[in-house]
Amino acid sequence: MSDKKVSMADFESLLSAQLSTYHKGFNPGDRVRGTVSNINNQYVTLDVNAKREGLVPLADMTLEDGTLRCAIGDTVEVIFAGMQNGAFLFSGSINAKQVVDRSLADAYQRQMPVEGRVEKEINGGYEVTVAGKRAFCPFSQINLFRQEGAEYIGHTFNFLITEYGDDERGPNVIVSRRALLEKEREAQREELVADLYVGMVATGTVTRIVEFGVFVDLGGAEGLIPLKEIAWGRDVKPEDVVKAGDRVDVQIKDLDWARNRISLSLRGAQGDPWNDAVARFPQGSTFVGTITKLERFGAFAQLIPGVEGLIPIGKLGGGRRLMSAREVVSEGQELLLQVDSVDLERRRFSLRPVDERIKALQPGELAEGAKVEGIVESIQPFGLFVRLSEEKTGLLHISETDIPKGGNPAAKLERQFPPSSKIEVVVKSVEGDRISLTLPGKWETRGGGEAEDDVSTWRSTHAAAGGFGSLGDAFANLKL
Numbered sequence: 001m002s003d004k005k006v007s008m009a010d011f012e013s014l015l016s017a018q019l020s021t022y023h024k025g026f027n028p029g030d031r032v033r034g035t036v037s038n039i040n041n042q043y044v045t046l047d048v049n050a051k052r053e054g055l056v057p058l059a060d061m062t063l064e065d066g067t068l069r070c071a072i073g074d075t076v077e078v079i080f081a082g083m084q085n086g087a088f089l090f091s092g093s094i095n096a097k098q099v100v101d102r103s104l105a106d107a108y109q110r111q112m113p114v115e116g117r118v119e120k121e122i123n124g125g126y127e128v129t130v131a132g133k134r135a136f137c138p139f140s141q142i143n144l145f146r147q148e149g150a151e152y153i154g155h156t157f158n159f160l161i162t163e164y165g166d167d168e169r170g171p172n173v174i175v176s177r178r179a180l181l182e183k184e185r186e187a188q189r190e191e192l193v194a195d196l197y198v199g200m201v202a203t204g205t206v207t208r209i210v211e212f213g214v215f216v217d218l219g220g221a222e223g224l225i226p227l228k229e230i231a232w233g234r235d236v237k238p239e240d241v242v243k244a245g246d247r248v249d250v251q252i253k254d255l256d257w258a259r260n261r262i263s264l265s266l267r268g269a270q271g272d273p274w275n276d277a278v279a280r281f282p283q284g285s286t287f288v289g290t291i292t293k294l295e296r297f298g299a300f301a302q303l304i305p306g307v308e309g310l311i312p313i314g315k316l317g318g319g320r321r322l323m324s325a326r327e328v329v330s331e332g333q334e335l336l337l338q339v340d341s342v343d344l345e346r347r348r349f350s351l352r353p354v355d356e357r358i359k360a361l362q363p364g365e366l367a368e369g370a371k372v373e374g375i376v377e378s379i380q381p382f383g384l385f386v387r388l389s390e391e392k393t394g395l396l397h398i399s400e401t402d403i404p405k406g407g408n409p410a411a412k413l414e415r416q417f418p419p420s421s422k423i424e425v426v427v428k429s430v431e432g433d434r435i436s437l438t439l440p441g442k443w444e445t446r447g448g449g450e451a452e453d454d455v456s457t458w459r460s461t462h463a464a465a466g467g468f469g470s471l472g473d474a475f476a477n478l479k480l
Helices: 002-020 096-110 177-195 273-280 356-360 409-416 449-464 471-475
Strands: 031-039 043-047 054-057 075-084 087-091 114-122 125-130 133-138 156-167 170-176 201-210 213-217 222-226 247-256 261-265 286-295 298-304 307-312 334-343 348-353 371-380 383-387 393-397 422-431 434-438
Touching: 043 075, 054 075, 075 114, 096 156, 114 133, 125 156, 125 170, 133 156, 156 177, 170 177, 222 247, 273 298, 273 307, 286 307, 307 334, 371 409, 383 422, 393 422
Parallel strands: 054 087, 133 170, 222 261, 307 348, 393 434
Antiparallel strands: 031 043, 031 075, 043 054, 075 087, 114 125, 114 156, 125 133, 156 170, 201 213, 201 247, 213 222, 247 261, 286 298, 286 334, 298 307, 334 348, 371 383, 371 422, 383 393, 422 434
């Protein structure tokens, strides 16, 4: 056991000693000792005790007579010049300044990336150290897009040298990160042209939010999510959903490479909530919905985010004639609602408020002579329609009340029997779905006579006027 402990201690000691000499990077001009690990017709490869290999141009390690001055396994001293294709580039030259100057001049002429560290912000841009030299990067060249709150100082990036030489002020090195990113972006764009297609879901990064939508970088091209494609819900603000820098999945809605226009949808990538709503809210189901919008013909209520149903104005007043839905409901109000019907073809839900008092009605068997409690549902010139249960409605004809003749009979009925008020009645007769009612004090057996004539006239008049059309027909001309 003690031998194992000693061995582990020795191992940790060796590892610590090795890590203490391990190089994470070098500064231009640093003298470095490395071991030759390979030689080809272009470079001498060195092990410099770092995560990357070191490369020395073969010419730097060749004598005037053409023979190499090193062999595999030799230890040589070289000068760090910069980065090249992910490897450390060294020079066998004795003059460090000449090495750096030659390295930067070559990078400028060949437009090869160089590593630079952003030191500080100065007038008009940033001071960047490249290969030990002071360089300047304008604000507009530090990134593809201006990003609020972006931090660059203290970070190391790859740059392209856009200007190199001396002027009256001395050495002049101007670098651009944006130019390099644009080159990379153009290569990525060619891949996008081949890969993207309308309908697919892609992943991108939010670059900025504007008043007409959200821009997303797809890695080579930028697309726009219009406001209406942000979310399935109504009146959702972009800043409530995303922020700059977020990674998001978007659906490709349209591609126009000629004009560099890509239309995207954030909500489209999340799936159509209609299918979920149809499964969760079949006809007859009840739920608590929020009023989202009021119109002259009714009120819209949300079932789930992105799916709304219409409560027709005729279902809102509890029997009262309304001029506007605002008389009884307001936006943001929550109501217990029931799904009246689902129009799959038109993708529409028809809803109705659920009156808890109606749900509580338990009339039992509606046989002749039964005394029951109901709720006044609507008023007509010839009488009252009284809701007896969730499924049954009966008629209390005006002749079964004490309303005097003359004047406006509907107004008189409304004063005595306010809409939505409770009323006690007696079942006078049941003929199929037709239930005739009377008041307890007038309970006696009578013929249909006047009552049946009035109801028949009312039904025929409303049928001729289209009053019994389907809900789908009523919706036909609505823009939902």
